[in-house]
Amino acid sequence: MPLHGLLEKHAFGPEEIQAMVFAFESICQERRLRPVRDDGAREFIAQRVIEYCQRGIRDPGKLRDVVASAIKL
Secondary structure, X not given: OHHHHHHOOOOOOHHHHHHHHHHHHXXXXXXXXXXXXXXXXXXXXXXXXXXXXXXXXXXXXXXXXXXXXXXXX
């Protein structure tokens, strides 16, 4: 999963990781993105999820909504 690989470069607590995983998985599922086949799109989403979490958005639902709106895939 692209998110876990990218998280190795950052320091986040368990609640932040849980929020990011929820947001990432929700967005990928909503857009029917599958591992391997859609890895470029999934990596892009993972990067945005991490970016917005670093900006201070830590509520899982809000993080999902903000990232989904920002990427407009």
